[in-house]
Amino acid sequence: MHDSENPRESIEEFGARADTWLSTSIPPRWKSERGALSTSESDAIRRDWDRTLSEAGFAGLSLPKEFGGQGMGLAEEVAFHVLAAKAQAPDGLARIGKILTAPLLVRFGTVAQQARYLPKILNGEEIWCQGFSEPTAGSDLASIASRATRVSGGYHIRGRKTWTSFVQHADRCLMLVQTDEQAPRYKNLSLFLVDMRQAGVTVDDIRQISGAVHFAEVQFTDVFVSDDDRVGADGEGWKLAMSILSDERGGAEAATRYVEIRSDIDALLETCGDRPDLAAELSALDIRAEALRWHLSKVVDLEGEQGEAFLRAVSVLKVVWSELWQDVTRAGWRAGNPDDREHWRFQYLESRSASIYSGTNEIQRNIMAERVLGLPR
Numbered sequence: 001m002h003d004s005e006n007p008r009e010s011i012e013e014f015g016a017r018a019d020t021w022l023s024t025s026i027p028p029r030w031k032s033e034r035g036a037l038s039t040s041e042s043d044a045i046r047r048d049w050d051r052t053l054s055e056a057g058f059a060g061l062s063l064p065k066e067f068g069g070q071g072m073g074l075a076e077e078v079a080f081h082v083l084a085a086k087a088q089a090p091d092g093l094a095r096i097g098k099i100l101t102a103p104l105l106v107r108f109g110t111v112a113q114q115a116r117y118l119p120k121i122l123n124g125e126e127i128w129c130q131g132f133s134e135p136t137a138g139s140d141l142a143s144i145a146s147r148a149t150r151v152s153g154g155y156h157i158r159g160r161k162t163w164t165s166f167v168q169h170a171d172r173c174l175m176l177v178q179t180d181e182q183a184p185r186y187k188n189l190s191l192f193l194v195d196m197r198q199a200g201v202t203v204d205d206i207r208q209i210s211g212a213v214h215f216a217e218v219q220f221t222d223v224f225v226s227d228d229d230r231v232g233a234d235g236e237g238w239k240l241a242m243s244i245l246s247d248e249r250g251g252a253e254a255a256t257r258y259v260e261i262r263s264d265i266d267a268l269l270e271t272c273g274d275r276p277d278l279a280a281e282l283s284a285l286d287i288r289a290e291a292l293r294w295h296l297s298k299v300v301d302l303e304g305e306q307g308e309a310f311l312r313a314v315s316v317l318k319v320v321w322s323e324l325w326q327d328v329t330r331a332g333w334r335a336g337n338p339d340d341r342e343h344w345r346f347q348y349l350e351s352r353s354a355s356i357y358s359g360t361n362e363i364q365r366n367i368m369a370e371r372v373l374g375l376p377r
Contacts, residue, residue: 014072015079021056022087030090043093043169050092050124059094059122060102067106067114068122075300078255085259093169097121097128099252100244101174101193108232108240117172117193131161131175131194131218132241138163139360142185142238146177146220148192154226155179157194162217163357167203170196173218174244175225176237189237193229194220210349242311245359253358254296254321261321262289264328264347272335281331288324295320312372315364322354322361 009017029037030045037045053059061076063069070076092098102121105114120126137144146159157177167173172193179190202219232240265285272278295317302310329351332344355361369375 011075011079014076015083018058018080019083019087021058022083022089025052025056026087026089031088034088046090046093047124047127047169049090050094053092054123059124060098063102063106063118063122067102068118069102073300077252078296078300081252081255082259085256091256092124093127093166094121094124096130096166096170096174097126097172100130101128101172104174104231104240104244107243110228112228113193113231126171127166127169129164129167129170129173129196130244131164131173131177133163134160135162135217138356139363141176141241142189144176144178144189146175147181148177148179148190148225151224154224154229155192156222156224157192157220158222160217160219163206163215164218165215167196167216167218168205168213172196176241179234179237183235186238187235189241190234191231191237191240192225193231194223194225195229198223208350208353210346212346212350254292254299254317257321257325257354258289258292258296261292261325261328264332265289267340268328268332268335271337275335278331278335285324285328285331288320288327292317292320292324308371312368315359315367316372318358319355319361319364319368322351325354326351 027045027048029041034042050059057070058080060067060069061072061080062074063071065071097117098121102118105118109117117126121128131146132141132144134144134146144159146157146161148155148157157175159177161173161175164173173196175192175194176189177192178188180188182188200221200223202221204217204219205213206215206217207213208215265282268278268282269286273282295313299310299313299317302313326348329344329348332340333348335344337344370377
């Protein structure tokens with residue numbers, strides 16, 4: 001294993017090392033039988049992949065070393081996701097914990113929370129989900145209705161969360177709930193680390209129009225969470241949630257999607273690039289993919305500026321990649337190649353949700369209008 005204590009490794013050297021490791025480490029069954037694997041077989045490989053990444057030193061690349069990370073940066077995180085996507089590596093089950101929970105705990109968690117949760121997040125032992133959206137509170141996150149009521153030693157949580165990823169596997173939930181109905185808007189929310197393996201948690205799958213099941217709706221009935229598992233103080237939930245959403249809209253997801261989009265555009269250019277009815281459209285999509293690559297680089301350059309500049313950049317990035325993906329899948333479906341028809345049908349339907357999750361594109365445009373262009377509310 002590489003000596004990650006060497007501070008002189010360049011991004012090029014890191015990329016070469018990661019590429020070499022990926023070429024020999026992806027499970028053979030994943031590469032040869034992926035389409036034929038059952039859900040349980042696929043999940044087992046994805047869970048093992050999280051452990052493999054940890055053992056090889058490719059988990060927590062941008063987290064500080066004192067918290068179990070590799071002490072690198074967002075550039076290495078993005079580079080690794082690009083290389084992993086090109087190599088068709090598994091998508092582990094520990095993604096929410098690594099991308100959202102771990103950075104949050106590094107910035108705002110107590111010493112006890114960091115010691116308790118970070119090691120198991122990084123080695124994939126504990127899987128996390130995110131409990132933000134509700135049936136009546138998606139884009140307007142501040143209007144969530146789930147409540148945490150004070151009891152001895154902690155709180156009882158009642159309410160419902162929806163569009164919850166990885167919940168079928170989750171041991172813990174990063175949950176935003178209302179703790180004070182008398183407090184003003186944005187000051188009445190708190191953030192908790194909730195045990196999902198206790199009584200009172202009911203999970204109902206949500207099947208998407210593509211046929212895939214990525215999300216679920218979750219009912220919480222008097223689910224206990226201790227004072228020790230509140231992040232920050234009562235009423236600080238909104239501030240912490242905004243920090244989490246910046247991480248969610250950042251480089252890792254966009255890097256993976258960029259590789260998929262670039263691959264699909266290249267395939268279309270090769271098979272349909274000379275067709276008069278598609279040539280101009282495919283050329284425009286090709287240019288937009290290059291713009292996406294440059295914008296992803298811009299987000300990486302803004303690493304450390306977890307303020308307005310970074311928030312603006314990731315909001316633009318989310319809109320750019322999600323709408324490009326949708327337009328590429330639309331072009332692929334219109335191309336009408338019988339051999340690729342099932343691929344494009346699935347991709348087209350799957351991409352519909354991309355402009356909704358992680359904050360709708362309408363919300364991202366509001367952010368851009370107010371914080372980039374300076375327009376009045």
